[in-house]
Amino acid sequence: MNILVLIKQVPDTEAKIVVSGGKVQEAGIKWIISPYDEIALEEAIRIKEKTGGTVTAISVGDDLVQQSIRTAYAMGADHGIHIKHDQYQMLDAFAIASAIAKAIEGRDFQVVLAGRQGSDSDNGQVPLILGTLKGWGVVSFAKKVEIDSQKATVHVEAEGGEAIYESTLPVIITANAGLNEPRYPSLKGIMASKKKPIEVINFADLGLGTVSRIEILGFEPPPPRPQGRFIDGADPAAKAKELARALREEIKVI
Amino acid sequence: MHPSLIFDMDLYHPKPEHKELRELVGTLGQDLLEKAARHYDEQENFNEELLRDFGRKYSLFGLTVPLEMGGHGLDATAEVIVHEELSMYDPAFTLSYLAHEVLFVNNLYHSGQDTLRQKYIPPALKGEFLCAMAMSEPQAGTDVLGMKTMAQKRGNLYILNGTKQWITNAECADAFLLYARSGPNRKDISAFVIERRFKGLRIGKKEAKMGMRQSPTCQLILEDCEVPEENLIGRENEALLHMMRNLEIERLALAAMALGIARRSLKEMITYAQQREAFGKKIYEFGQIQHLIAESYARYRASRALVYETALCVNPQERQSLSAAAAKLSATQMAEFVSRSAIQVLGGNGYTRDYPVERLHRDAILLSIGGGTNEAMQKNIMKDLVQLENLDI
Numbered sequence A: 001m002n003i004l005v006l007i008k009q010v011p012d013t014e015a016k017i018v019v020s021g022g023k024v025q026e027a028g029i030k031w032i033i034s035p036y037d038e039i040a041l042e043e044a045i046r047i048k049e050k051t052g053g054t055v056t057a058i059s060v061g062d063d064l065v066q067q068s069i070r071t072a073y074a075m076g077a078d079h080g081i082h083i084k085h086d087q088y089q090m091l092d093a094f095a096i097a098s099a100i101a102k103a104i105e106g107r108d109f110q111v112v113l114a115g116r117q118g119s120d121s122d123n124g125q126v127p128l129i130l131g132t133l134k135g136w137g138v139v140s141f142a143k144k145v146e147i148d149s150q151k152a153t154v155h156v157e158a159e160g161g162e163a164i165y166e167s168t169l170p171v172i173i174t175a176n177a178g179l180n181e182p183r184y185p186s187l188k189g190i191m192a193s194k195k196k197p198i199e200v201i202n203f204a205d206l207g208l209g210t211v212s213r214i215e216i217l218g219f220e221p222p223p224p225r226p227q228g229r230f231i232d233g234a235d236p237a238a239k240a241k242e243l244a245r246a247l248r249e250e251i252k253v254i
Numbered sequence B: 001m002h003p004s005l006i007f008d009m010d011l012y013h014p015k016p017e018h019k020e021l022r023e024l025v026g027t028l029g030q031d032l033l034e035k036a037a038r039h040y041d042e043q044e045n046f047n048e049e050l051l052r053d054f055g056r057k058y059s060l061f062g063l064t065v066p067l068e069m070g071g072h073g074l075d076a077t078a079e080v081i082v083h084e085e086l087s088m089y090d091p092a093f094t095l096s097y098l099a100h101e102v103l104f105v106n107n108l109y110h111s112g113q114d115t116l117r118q119k120y121i122p123p124a125l126k127g128e129f130l131c132a133m134a135m136s137e138p139q140a141g142t143d144v145l146g147m148k149t150m151a152q153k154r155g156n157l158y159i160l161n162g163t164k165q166w167i168t169n170a171e172c173a174d175a176f177l178l179y180a181r182s183g184p185n186r187k188d189i190s191a192f193v194i195e196r197r198f199k200g201l202r203i204g205k206k207e208a209k210m211g212m213r214q215s216p217t218c219q220l221i222l223e224d225c226e227v228p229e230e231n232l233i234g235r236e237n238e239a240l241l242h243m244m245r246n247l248e249i250e251r252l253a254l255a256a257m258a259l260g261i262a263r264r265s266l267k268e269m270i271t272y273a274q275q276r277e278a279f280g281k282k283i284y285e286f287g288q289i290q291h292l293i294a295e296s297y298a299r300y301r302a303s304r305a306l307v308y309e310t311a312l313c314v315n316p317q318e319r320q321s322l323s324a325a326a327a328k329l330s331a332t333q334m335a336e337f338v339s340r341s342a343i344q345v346l347g348g349n350g351y352t353r354d355y356p357v358e359r360l361h362r363d364a365i366l367l368s369i370g371g372g373t374n375e376a377m378q379k380n381i382m383k384d385l386v387q388l389e390n391l392d393i
């Protein structure tokens, strides 16, 4: 079973994001594999450990994303593909999915795993568009995955219960939280990851032209949160009275 | 700008691998040690499975063992990084790591013949064998050459008799690197690998300790213990060199633990001093609190530089007893001072087990005793200094 994992490199969830001049300032940011993608990667490695085959990690971005591909190697991925684009921040989901679709043409993947959404932009579109472009089925928000040589069985949280999907292969599956607990890489894995080659494909060489359908005009930080207001009063009853008055007369919500 | 960016040299990470190692171990410490440290301290119970996982899952044993033998081919700096990082979260667990990784694995690799390495290093690296080292005795600690445990050759066996004391990991160890007297002279010491299952070996009482409570410390009793002759490490009566050589890296690793304790204590007190208010001010605005924190910080930075500088020159090929003793003496006293200062800055909270600093302080005190007491370090430093030719210090 050959599995492809879509990896997005994102700022560490604890990183402080600074926006200036319409751009996210990248200096000093610690980059990580988007947490849902890490779950997808872990699942792929577990499937490989059970049934054999290979795991390939693919990522679109500038040279920095090779770090995340190396992390994927350290965890247990066998191959890595870097689709190189220096202005990748300006690409939309359609462009990224098109590039991946093109790059994997002629390669034999039966399962594609990805996170349900990137932890930075929360779009969650690339796997869906990739499915459309390839004509493969997509099951989103997996919380349990079983794969055999013919089909995939995917359990998904549903209103008040659980939905179970069966799909022929190839299939694209997106991982939800709780699917697994990603492993820590071993020191051996980290050391070996540095020596493994990464296949680099220039985005421009894929012959897609200007494929983005959305133009990003700029980034802006969210407005600072307004100061909270304290309701004063001599005792709880007085405070409650003042709160009710403010809600009715000033804010007009009751 | 950080000096490493100017000089293309970083004392704390001479090679890129050192940075990655620190990052991995820091993450493991934070995620796997931090939450449980208090529990294991209070229960006086050892997280043995996690230490085995350090080999099984994270391949963190054999840092100084060459790649061909399944190790990482790294150096003393790598040991310092791991011991420093882990001690930020749990010094007691780190002490047990040290006993396995430094006192057994590093020592056996550098002192043992190939057959013994082939037999014991791979399972020790995988965590299948958890290991320990037995040198001290009830009547011989600092005076280690006063040891009484005897090894006598009988046929193709050595028969060992005696009692070993203060043996870290003895409760669960599968194998021991053990020193015993093997001739009439004070320096006639030999070293053996002794498996737990060998006839005549018994694990004695477990000590109830002030600190390092997670790390199990026990007596080891040898009554006509039968050891196959091939388990002699190197040659008869030549183990004093193994012992002295390994004590250098052990002292360095203990000094590194002191750095981790100090760094954590500093973080705790700096954070607390910025939050806690008294007399309408943050307490860091008081001169006496500034004194405690600033003094701690300056001493931490000085010891850290000394320990990492020493790490650059400690290796199996040359003797560095003077620097190793100085690093241990400096860092352990510093850690006692810094962790004690942290308790003071935190006031009543510092004295409770809800904050980690009282535990760090209890743990820090062991570092001034184990691996040679601070008095022994002072004695060794003086002995080395009077032998220096042109006082090139």
Ligand SMILES: Cc1cc2nc3c(=O)[nH]c(=O)nc-3n(C[C@H](O)[C@H](O)[C@H](O)COP(=O)(O)OP(=O)(O)OC[C@H]3O[C@@H](n4cnc5c(N)ncnc54)[C@H](O)[C@@H]3O)c2cc1C
Residues within 6 Å of the ligand: B099, B132, B133, B134, B135, B136, B138, B139, B140, B141, B142, B143, B165, B166, B167, B168, B169, B209, B212, B217, B366, B369, B370, B371, B372, B373, B374, B375, B376, B379
């Ligand atoms: C938690 C713990 C774990 C340990 N783990 C191990 C282990 O895994 N393996 C192992 O072999 N050992 C281990 N040890 C033993 C440790 O190395 C010894 O405790 C240490 O060397 C001191 O020996 P001692 O306790 O016999 O003290 P002693 O040697 O009796 O010393 C008592 C006091 O006298 C002082 N003193 C002794 N001689 C002199 C002198 N010549 N000049 C000035 N002062 C002197 C000492 O500094 C000390 O203050 C461990 C100890 C502890 C507490």
